[in-house]
Amino acid sequence: MARTIGELYDSILFQIEKTQESQSYQTESGAQLTRGQLSTLYAERNRLLEKIEQYGRNYIEGQNTAPIGDISLVSFA
Known part of the structure; x- marks a missing residue:
């Protein structure tokens, strides 16, 4: 099953x-050290955030091509 961009983003986080x-x-002396670089994961997180901003969190890549806007269902009586 295809995963939405939002699900991919959650996975990256x-x-x-x-x-x-x-x-x-x-x-042992109490110093806190950090090894390695997380640049690849951060780059993927940023790429997914850009897609979420453009297409919305529930977009599945390759399924539809048009960005979706916010939809409001309003009824005036």
Whole structure:
């Protein structure tokens, strides 16, 4: 089943959180150190945020091509 951009974004945020936790550690002297770079995950997060802004959170890439706007259902009596 295809995943929406919002679901992909949530997955990236989870991966970033887990990577940050595993990349950071404390030495015996009490110093907090962080290893590695998260630039690839951050770049993917930013790419997905741009698509969410353009198409909406529930967009599935390749399924529809037109950006969707906000839809309001209003009734005037």
